[in-house]
Amino acid sequence: MEWRDQGILLAVRRHGETSAIIEVFTPSHGVHAGVVRGGTSRKIAPILQPGAQLDVAWRARLDEHIGAFTVEPVRSRAAVVMGDRLALAGLNAVAGLLTFCLAEREAHPALYRRTEALLDLLDAMDLWPLAYLRWELALLEEMGFGLDLSACAVTGARVGLAYVSPRSGRAVTEAAAGIWADRLLPLPSVLLGQGDGDDAEVLTGLGTTGYFLEHRVAPELGHHPLPAARARFVELFARLRGS
Amino acid sequence: MSSTQSIEALIDLMARLPGLGPRSARRAVLHLIRKRALLLTPLADVMTEVAQTARECLNCGNVGTADTCDICNDARRANGELCVVEDVADLWAMERSGVFKGRYHVLGGTLSALDSIGPEDLSIPRLVDRVSSEAISEVILALNATVDGQTTAHYIADQLEGRVTVSSLAQGVPIGGELDYLDDGTITAALRARKRV
Numbered sequence: 001m002e003w004r005d006q007g008i009l010l011a012v013r014r015h016g017e018t019s020a021i022i023e024v025f026t027p028s029h030g031v032h033a034g035v036v037r038g039g040t041s042r043k044i045a046p047i048l049q050p051g052a053q054l055d056v057a058w059r060a061r062l063d064e065h066i067g068a069f070t071v072e073p074v075r076s077r078a079a080v081v082m083g084d085r086l087a088l089a090g091l092n093a094v095a096g097l098l099t100f101c102l103a104e105r106e107a108h109p110a111l112y113r114r115t116e117a118l119l120d121l122l123d124a125m126d127l128w129p130l131a132y133l134r135w136e137l138a139l140l141e142e143m144g145f146g147l148d149l150s151a152c153a154v155t156g157a158r159v160g161l162a163y164v165s166p167r168s169g170r171a172v173t174e175a176a177a178g179i180w181a182d183r184l185l186p187l188p189s190v191l192l193g194q195g196d197g198d199d200a201e202v203l204t205g206l207g208t209t210g211y212f213l214e215h216r217v218a219p220e221l222g223h224h225p226l227p228a229a230r231a232r233f234v235e236l237f238a239r240l241r242g243s
Numbered sequence: 244m245s246s247t248q249s250i251e252a253l254i255d256l257m258a259r260l261p262g263l264g265p266r267s268a269r270r271a272v273l274h275l276i277r278k279r280a281l282l283l284t285p286l287a288d289v290m291t292e293v294a295q296t297a298r299e300c301l302n303c304g305n306v307g308t309a310d311t312c313d314i315c316n317d318a319r320r321a322n323g324e325l326c327v328v329e330d331v332a333d334l335w336a337m338e339r340s341g342v343f344k345g346r347y348h349v350l351g352g353t354l355s356a357l358d359s360i361g362p363e364d365l366s367i368p369r370l371v372d373r374v375s376s377e378a379i380s381e382v383i384l385a386l387n388a389t390v391d392g393q394t395t396a397h398y399i400a401d402q403l404e405g406r407v408t409v410s411s412l413a414q415g416v417p418i419g420g421e422l423d424y425l426d427d428g429t430i431t432a433a434l435r436a437r438k439r440v
Contacts, residue, residue: 011357013357013358017261017262046426046428046429047426049389049390049428050390051390073426073427075427076426076427076428076431078389078390078428079427079428079429079431079432080431081390082388082390082393082414082432083432083435085397085400085401088390088393088394088397089394089397091390092356092390092394095356095357096356096357099357227356228356228359228361229356232398236401
């Protein structure tokens with residue numbers, strides 16, 4: 001068995017004294033693990049940092065084997081983010097959520113393209129949180145829990161949408177919410193693709209997407225807690241930019 | 244019972260050491276047996292002693308044979324500088340350079356989302372206590388230039404914000420390094436940290 005693809009490095013684990021087991025997100029093969037021989041060497045270890053864009057070739061005798069990767073660097077993103085704590089936290093959140101949510105060897109080409117574009121934006125941190133919020137919406141969609149924000153679930157109205165139902169993931173207008181408003185999740189206009197997407201709205205939006213990740217996606221995957229990296233990114237974003 | 248059973252057991256144990264495999268362990272054990280008086284007996288004595296006395300320093304996490312290590316006991320090293328390292332091996336690497344004259348704090352790892360290692364799994368609360376209780380003027384973060392290492396560095400810097408000066412090791416071209424052989428990440432970091440000559 002053999003294939004070659006480009007991918008985003010999500011995780012690295014030391015394997016024995018000289019090798020590493022990596023997880024790469026590729027467009028055609030999804031999240032795929034494999035051994036990199038000599039992966040802890042001085043030559044290869046700097047390449048194997050989460051977020052790196054790699055050209056990978058995977059080879060194994062049988063498809064169900066973990067197999068071995070040979071890797072070529074395409075571009076490193078670690079150096080861009082190392083000096084910026086919010087960018088670093090963002091990179092960790094993306095890698096953590098992808099590892100947490102996606103089943104191994106299941107292709108998600110659309111999500112891959114969005115992820116690559118998102119990571120390429122890491123040196124533009126004024127725009128990045130908004131792009132990250134939209135990426136989380138795409139991740140929810142890919143996991144089968146996409147939010148339907150096109151019309152009110154109660155009245156069918158397309159204007160005045162102000163809430164999201166935590167049960168159905170559908171939008172609800174202010175008027176239809178009535179006395180149940182405090183049980184609904186806020187729907188900032190940034191989630192509707194409106195407004196200038198200021199940081200406070202992005203933060204509110206992350207609260208809403210976070211709810212569905214935690215209460216819909218995570219239980220579906222076996223009630224694991226969400227990766228701490230996401231909570232750290234949101235907390236840091238709130239602290240640095242929330243006001 | 245085989246007459247070579249204990250020797251085989253020794254080979255098996257030696258083969259588990261870093262850098263050794265079954266063949267090299269066999270060679271090492273054969274060498275030890277041939278140099279029984281010169282190597283094997285003293286080695287066995289020292290290993291017994293270390294096994295009985297080795298422990299982590301209660302203050303910094305370094306390895307020694309007493310509750311507090313020699314560095315923590317040395318009053319001359321209480322110069323207000325505290326170097327934070329990931330592992331005892333990193334502490335030893337810093338000591339080899341002979342440049343740093345302050346004290347250390349060993350974290351015992353780095354934050355890792357993948358391995359679910361959080362701040363409470365490392366000695367970060369102890370570090371914060373030390374900064375408050377000892378007369379620390381500067382904390383130097385000597386953590387690996389990896390995503391996990393720098394995530395940990397930023398987390399610690401956040402925890403110590405406003406209490407003490409926090410600095411970190413520079414990143415860039417290593418001594419003897421040739422640009423042509425450097426990865427683009429290192430070159431980017433070096434260019435960003437350029438200095439006037």
